[in-house]
Amino acid sequence: xxTPPVVGVIGIGAMxxxxxxxxxxxxxxxxxxxxxxxxxxxxxxxxMEIASSPAALADRVDLVxxxxxxxxxxxxxxxxxxxxxxxxxxxxxxxxxSTIAPEAVIGCAERxxxxxxxxxxxxxxxxxxxxCAGTMSMMLAGDARRIAEFDAILTCMANRRFIISERxxxxxxxxxxxxxxxxxxxxxxxxxxxxxxxxxxxxxxxYEVICESSGDSWVFQDxxxxxxxxxxxxxxxxxxxxxxxxxxxxxxxxxxxxxxxGRAALARLEQTVAEGYAGLDDAAVxxxxxx
Amino acid sequence: xxTPPVVGVIGIGAMxxxxxxxxxxxxxxxxxxxxxxxxxxxxxxxxMEIASSPAALADRVDLVxxxxxxxxxxxxxxxxxxxxxxxxxxxxxxxxxSTIAPEAVIGCAERxxxxxxxxxxxxxxxxxxxxCAGTMSMMLAGDARRIAEFDAILTCMANRRFIISERxxxxxxxxxxxxxxxxxxxxxxxxxxxxxxxxxxxxxxxYEVICESSGDSWVFQDxxxxxxxxxxxxxxxxxxxxxxxxxxxxxxxxxxxxxxxGRAALARLEQTVAEGYAGLDDAAVxxxxxx
Numbered sequence: 001x002x003t004p005p006v007v008g009v010i011g012i013g014a015m016x017x018x019x020x021x022x023x024x025x026x027x028x029x030x031x032x033x034x035x036x037x038x039x040x041x042x043x044x045x046x047x048m049e050i051a052s053s054p055a056a057l058a059d060r061v062d063l064v065x066x067x068x069x070x071x072x073x074x075x076x077x078x079x080x081x082x083x084x085x086x087x088x089x090x091x092x093x094x095x096x097x098s099t100i101a102p103e104a105v106i107g108c109a110e111r112x113x114x115x116x117x118x119x120x121x122x123x124x125x126x127x128x129x130x131x132c133a134g135t136m137s138m139m140l141a142g143d144a145r146r147i148a149e150f151d152a153i154l155t156c157m158a159n160r161r162f163i164i165s166e167r168x169x170x171x172x173x174x175x176x177x178x179x180x181x182x183x184x185x186x187x188x189x190x191x192x193x194x195x196x197x198x199x200x201x202x203x204x205x206x207y208e209v210i211c212e213s214s215g216d217s218w219v220f221q222d223x224x225x226x227x228x229x230x231x232x233x234x235x236x237x238x239x240x241x242x243x244x245x246x247x248x249x250x251x252x253x254x255x256x257x258x259x260x261x262g263r264a265a266l267a268r269l270e271q272t273v274a275e276g277y278a279g280l281d282d283a284a285v286x287x288x289x290x291x
Numbered sequence: 292x293x294t295p296p297v298v299g300v301i302g303i304g305a306m307x308x309x310x311x312x313x314x315x316x317x318x319x320x321x322x323x324x325x326x327x328x329x330x331x332x333x334x335x336x337x338x339m340e341i342a343s344s345p346a347a348l349a350d351r352v353d354l355v356x357x358x359x360x361x362x363x364x365x366x367x368x369x370x371x372x373x374x375x376x377x378x379x380x381x382x383x384x385x386x387x388x389s390t391i392a393p394e395a396v397i398g399c400a401e402r403x404x405x406x407x408x409x410x411x412x413x414x415x416x417x418x419x420x421x422x423c424a425g426t427m428s429m430m431l432a433g434d435a436r437r438i439a440e441f442d443a444i445l446t447c448m449a450n451r452r453f454i455i456s457e458r459x460x461x462x463x464x465x466x467x468x469x470x471x472x473x474x475x476x477x478x479x480x481x482x483x484x485x486x487x488x489x490x491x492x493x494x495x496x497x498y499e500v501i502c503e504s505s506g507d508s509w510v511f512q513d514x515x516x517x518x519x520x521x522x523x524x525x526x527x528x529x530x531x532x533x534x535x536x537x538x539x540x541x542x543x544x545x546x547x548x549x550x551x552x553g554r555a556a557l558a559r560l561e562q563t564v565a566e567g568y569a570g571l572d573d574a575a576v577x578x579x580x581x582x
Contacts, residue, residue, distance in 0.1 A: 102490075125504055125505060137503060137504060139500060160503055162496070162499065162500045162503075164492070164493075164496055164500070165492075165493070165496075167491075170490075170491075170492060173487070173490045173491075173492055174487065174492055174496070174497065174500055177483050177484075177486055177487040177490070177492070177497065177501070177506070178483075178500065178501055178504045178505060178506040179505070179506065180482075180483050180486065180506070181479055181480065181483040181501060181506030181508075181511070182504075182505040182506045184475070184476075184479035184482070184483075184552065185475075185476055185479060185506065185508055187552055188472055188475040188476060188479065188552050189472065191471075191475070191549070191550055191551070191552050191553060192468050192469075192471050192472040192475075192553075193468075194548065195468055195471065195539070195542075195543050195548050195550065196464070196465065196468040198543075198546050198548050199393075199461075199464045199468070199542070199546065200458075200461075200464075201455070201456075201461060201464055201465055201468070202455075202456070205453070205455060205456075205465070206465065206468065208453065209430060209453045209455070209465055209469065210468070210469055210472060212428065212451055212453075213416055213428060213469045213473075213509075214416060214417075214469060214470070214473040214509055214510060214513075215468070215469040215470065215471070215472030215473045215476065215509070215510075216508065216509040217472075217476055217507065217508030217509065217510075217511075218504075218505055218506070218507040218508065219505060219506075219508075220472070220508075222505075248486070251486075251490070252486050252489075255489050255490065256582075257485065257486050257489050257580070258482070258580060259482055259486065260482070260555045260558070260559060261475065261478055261479050261482050261552060261555050261556060261559075262482060262483075263555075264551045264552050264554075264555045265552060267551070268551060268552075289548070289549060291547075
């Protein structure tokens with residue numbers, strides 16, 4: 001490809017908008033689309049062009065990034081009225097960045113393939129700040145030549161790119177395995193931290209010791225750091241990881257794999273939502289452990 | 292203290308012997324003691340002097356390190372026949388490095404105090420290799436002046452020393468909180484890794500992606516690295532962490548703290564022992580997850 005690819009972003013929530021901002025700052029002038037008018041207004045003010053529908057967007061770009069919340073939304077933007085599949089040119093490659101079940105992304109890939117459209121399974125991780133800086137991570141599965149074709153743009157978006165396999169679905173699979181683990185490690189961190197508090201230990205000392213000991217984890221350092229500051233302002237709200245751990249345990253059920261810790265973590269995340277903390281950062285799971 | 296303190300080590304299993312070797316290599320000529328004749332023979336061959344009993348050892352040293360396996364053994368070496376408490380000089384300070392329940396170490400401290408002997412609550416972490424190199428970590432609780440008095444020797448033993456508080460029991464408490472978390476993170480790592488294997492993902496790719504993503508933990512990197520090499524030779528055998536997670540959940544029960552993930556992890560560790568893997572490294576918990 002001699003000219004840089006034209007990129008469209010469908011779904012400009014926290015992650016999608018951050019990705020679009022990053023592309024804009026690097027001169028890529030992304031075309032964007034969202035069902036929420038206020039999100040489109042914000043993007044317009046930043047200097048982005050708004051497409052009138054997913055189909056209209058797909059007709060004008062080389063690469064469509066789908067960054068919506070769940071499988072139902074992915075399906076809607078791809079196959080709904082004026083969806084990507086209804087476009088006339090069918091030359092754009094679709095990259096699904098949402099965290100959804102492997103069967104869902106496989107199903108989308110098959111339907112698009114029948115229309116001559118390629119799909120890359122490309123879940124992302126790292127949060128809006130890293131997405132905006134181009135330092136998020138990305139797990140890529142699909143046709144190797146197609147992925148290679150977009151290497152320059154992927155390099156702009158994610159400084160950590162993992163080529164998982166050529167099998168669409170493996171991106172979703174490894175993302176769910178990772179998020180299952182992040183979810184369990186988060187609930188575990190809260191359970192242990194709250195136990196230490198209840199034993200009368202100094203919270204800062206607990207944090208300091210665990211960060212340097214065998215109980216350390218990425219999620220412990222990150223989320224318990226917020227707990228120490230009593231800062232539950234949402235970076236990632238509780239329902240997001242709850243959804244992902246639920247998807248992971250259902251994926252495991254589908255192959256007869258046991259997930260006793262995943263189930264216990266899911267129950268605690270659901271309890272966190274039920275106790276009214278859905279609008280807070282997922283570090284708020286510790287509130288369910290406190291007396 | 293103008294002359295370096297004389298140190299004795301009671302319990303020269305994997306950790307105790309590694310500590311004694313480290314002290315020997317730094318010219319401290321530790322006096323040692325174990326109930327197992329073969330352990331004492333090994334120490335003698337290394338050039339260490341063997342005491343005839345815990346009491347005899349305590350009479351000749353400034354600091355007694357207790358590095359036995361559990362609370363019953365701690366009690367036996369302190370208060371059994373020819374135990375430390377039966378010594379004549381009673382000038383040595385006792386440092387309990389074993390991972391035991393807070394009430395157990397508090398009980399020992401009270402009984403020793405009545406005899407004029409000080410106890411420092413000092414659980415250790417890091418495994419034999421780090422103990423031998425003097426790079427293990429140590430969580431210290433007890434009289435601050437007494438701890439400071441032995442600063443030079445503690446610096447030789449552990450390059451990471453955490454002064455938790457002046458309250459004996461807090462060393463045990465924070466150690467159990469850490470090991471609870473390490474135990475949950477280990478079982479979680481095995482659960483997620485085995486799920487990834489079952490989904491047909493390349494194990495090396497799983498390892499690489501998780502180590503760089505939000506599911507990362509110290510124990511994942513360490514133990515799943517062994518799983519990748521199919522190396523279950525024991526560094527820490529399954530029953531050790533099983534014991535610690537059991538102690539931690541019982542400590543939590545004592546204050547009415549919920550530990551749903553701790554209980555789920557404990558059940559899986561116990562299952563690992565029940566399935567015949569007690570002699571293997573605790574990474575073997577993954578064997579219970581494989582088809």
